[in-house]
């Protein structure tokens with residue numbers, strides 16, 4: 155996973171819980187990288203999981219809530235760092251349909267070491283888009299948080315619902331985005 159994800163995560167921790175907390179969760183348990191992340195480096199995603207576990211233990215905030223909050227924060231950062239992905243798109247459904255075949259493809263060109271999920275979008279109705287997430291990494295909550303951030307950014311009357319099912323988990327998830335029909 156790219157270092158920018160780690161540096162953004164630690165910035166979020168600093169802003170929400172203070173600078174000491176960021177230092178503490180790095181020092182809680184030895185990390186393979188030593189915990190010195192640079193934006194251009196590449197690190198094992200399990201280190202991010204470890205940092206989130208440490209943060210959850212110290213703050214008593216459940217792990218899924220922390221990952222979702224980070225997703226939402228990361229999205230707002232992406233709108234600044236990757237502003238050019240937002241110039242031609244004015245609504246969430248178009249944006250989500252561009253994600254897998256364009257945005258993450260461009261991200262992969264920029265960072266060939268990036269590990270990206272499989273995202274598939276299909277309309278259930280004109281006002282309803284299903285988004286399926288699949289990955290070797292357990293970041294369905296991150297996907298949920300990113301989409302929550304995206305809903306806020308596009309400021310449309312859209313709600314997100316995560317599907318439940320025996321085959322759905324942190325590696326494989328389905329979400330339904332529903333736009334309120336305004337007359």
Ligand code: HEM
Nearest residue numbers: 155156232236239261268269270271289291293296297300
């Ligand atoms: C402009 C918007 C976006 C940009 C620039 C972007 C870029 C990235 C980058 C740089 C990574 C890290 C890959 C790595 O370091 O190995 C990533 C991972 C990821 N992205 Fe996006 N992303 C965007 C929007 C979204 C949205 C809206 C979703 C929601 C479904 C999403 C889902 C994910 C997930 C879940 C991961 C974690 C890796 C995994 O689960 O396998 N991204 N993205």
